Amino acid sequence: xxxxxxxxxxxxxxxxxxxxxxxxxxxxxxxxxxxxxxxxxxxxxxxxxxxxxxxxxxxxxxxxxxxxxxxxxxxxxxxxxxxxxxxxxxxxxxxxxxxxxxxxxxxxxxxxxxxxxxxxxxxxxxxxxxxxxxxxxxxxxxxxxxxxxxxxxxxxxxxxxxxxxxxxxxxxxxxxxxxxxxxxxxxxxxxxxxxxxxxxxxxxxxxxxxxxxxxxxxxxxxxxxxxxxxxxxxxxxxxxxxxxxxxxxxxxxxxxxxxxxxxxx
Amino acid sequence: xxxxxxxxxxxxxxxxxxxxxxxxxxxxxxxxxxxxxxxxxxxxxxxxxxxxxxxxxxxxxxxxxxxxxxxxxxxxxxxxxxxxxxxxxxxxxxxxxxxxxxxxxxxxxxxxxxxxxxxxxxxxxxxxxxxxxxxxxxxxxxxxxxxxxxxxxxxxxxxxxxxxxxxxxxxxxxxxxxxxxxxxxxxxxxxxxxxxxxxxxxxxxxxxxxxxxxxxxxxxxxxxxxxxxxxxxxxxxxxxxx
Numbered sequence: 001x002x003x004x005x006x007x008x009x010x011x012x013x014x015x016x017x018x019x020x021x022x023x024x025x026x027x028x029x030x031x032x033x034x035x036x037x038x039x040x041x042x043x044x045x046x047x048x049x050x051x052x053x054x055x056x057x058x059x060x061x062x063x064x065x066x067x068x069x070x071x072x073x074x075x076x077x078x079x080x081x082x083x084x085x086x087x088x089x090x091x092x093x094x095x096x097x098x099x100x101x102x103x104x105x106x107x108x109x110x111x112x113x114x115x116x117x118x119x120x121x122x123x124x125x126x127x128x129x130x131x132x133x134x135x136x137x138x139x140x141x142x143x144x145x146x147x148x149x150x151x152x153x154x155x156x157x158x159x160x161x162x163x164x165x166x167x168x169x170x171x172x173x174x175x176x177x178x179x180x181x182x183x184x185x186x187x188x189x190x191x192x193x194x195x196x197x198x199x200x201x202x203x204x205x206x207x208x209x210x211x212x213x214x215x216x217x218x219x220x221x222x223x224x225x226x227x228x229x230x231x232x233x234x235x236x237x238x239x240x241x242x243x244x245x246x247x248x249x250x251x252x253x254x255x256x257x258x259x260x261x262x263x264x265x
Numbered sequence: 266x267x268x269x270x271x272x273x274x275x276x277x278x279x280x281x282x283x284x285x286x287x288x289x290x291x292x293x294x295x296x297x298x299x300x301x302x303x304x305x306x307x308x309x310x311x312x313x314x315x316x317x318x319x320x321x322x323x324x325x326x327x328x329x330x331x332x333x334x335x336x337x338x339x340x341x342x343x344x345x346x347x348x349x350x351x352x353x354x355x356x357x358x359x360x361x362x363x364x365x366x367x368x369x370x371x372x373x374x375x376x377x378x379x380x381x382x383x384x385x386x387x388x389x390x391x392x393x394x395x396x397x398x399x400x401x402x403x404x405x406x407x408x409x410x411x412x413x414x415x416x417x418x419x420x421x422x423x424x425x426x427x428x429x430x431x432x433x434x435x436x437x438x439x440x441x442x443x444x445x446x447x448x449x450x451x452x453x454x455x456x457x458x459x460x461x462x463x464x465x466x467x468x469x470x471x472x473x474x475x476x477x478x479x480x481x482x483x484x485x486x487x488x489x490x491x492x493x494x495x496x497x498x499x500x501x502x503x504x505x506x507x
């Protein structure tokens with residue numbers, strides 16, 4: 001086959017995949033009023049998402065906060081302005097690092113397990129069994145997972161933010177000569193000085209994590225539902241789910257930041 | 266009545282069904298045999314509306330399945346049961362919850378009535394003792410019987426059986442065959458059974474059809490087929506078969 005035909009096939013396959021994800025999202029939204037019937041599965045998924053990814057998220061968030069404080073603090077020290085380290089760490093964690101870290105870890109832990117679970121169900125005919133029982137897999141399987149991650153991702157992000165800011169405080173105190181009270185006062189001021197209850201950075205970060213949660217769950221469900229060909233197909237579905245989730249986290253994160261800080265002013 | 270008229274279906278580069286025609290009368294068990302990859306399971310999936318034909322028509326009680334929208338398909342599927350090769354049970358639900366699933370989703374019955382009905386079909390398939398167990402902890406034969414109970418719980422008019430004895434030992438297979446015959450005799454359910462097994466075909470079937478190259482090569486009553494000189498009939502139903 002010539003390279004152009006290959007390229008054409010590649011583009012068509014990607015467009016088909018993207019279309020399927022969009023369709024899945026729209027169908028999930030249509031089933032939202034039925035969430036009450038899926039409440040048990042929703043709670044299970046939310047609980048699993050939290051329990052499975054909380055420890056690793058906290059460890060990564062603590063180190064991310066520490067690295068952020070270290071990198072920023074080294075430069076600030078040159079200008080003798082380390083007093084604002086708490087502000088910079090707090091706002092950076094809330095706006096960017098917290099949602100990003102949480103999203104990536106949820107994609108790696110929960111997204112991969114969703115893709116594996118649904119992929120296994122697909123290749124062992126369990127999805128087909130639901131269809132022949134007139135049960136829409138989107139209603140039964142996708143809806144509780146999407147809603148669970150849409151809610152859990154912001155909750156985990158808040159925890160990541162707090163742990164990250166704490167990680168920054170350790171470096172600030174021990175390596176950069178910023179006292180604990182100064183660091184925390186600076187962080188607290190940054191997070192409370194807005195006219196709103198919390199500064200824009202916090203809301204933008206939470207919106208991002210909400211969007212990430214929906215994206216991870218939808219992309220992972222789509223990868224699982226498209227799985228075929230036994231164990232190999234399930235493995236590919238997991239790979240696709242994690243890869244596409246991380247890609248979307250980066251692209252959507254950029255779009256949200258750009259929208260609120262450059263387009264919206 | 267289930268009818269297929271000149272159905273053609275290509276999956277990827279392979280022509281799976283190539284002019285498949287079939288007619289299954291009410292209250293009978295029609296057994297579909299044929300070499301692996303000849304399109305037996307694909308035929309079942311056309312009847313239940315999971316696959317749509319490229320050409321030809323698939324009719325259930327005179328209604329064209331291939332042009333049905335989602336709602337019409339859901340209505341049709343409520344009248345049909347489908348037994349998958351491995352039972353296709355949902356792993357995180359107990360046997361009883363698996364069987365209850367179609368009722369919980371569609372029937373809007375009180376919980377006690379659902380539990381009674383589940384118990385009734387589990388007794389029919391001799392699985393009432395395993396109601397609380399989960400699919401990974403039960404044997405293949407039990408999973409199949411649970412799958413059959415789930416297929417029967419809504420009182421379907423038709424049940425499609427996809428290799429109901431694949432991977433089972435002769436004793437368990439025999440129990441499954443008896444169950445399939447019992448479902449036809451006691452409940453009046455029409456069955457379409459895909460199998461490679463001579464024992465299954467002769468014990469459960471009223472008519473047997475053998476597929477080759479995507480269409481029925483030969484069909485007849487069980488007696489006609491067992492004594493047929495057709496090479497495929499001899500290969501699948503002759504003394505050395507099974």
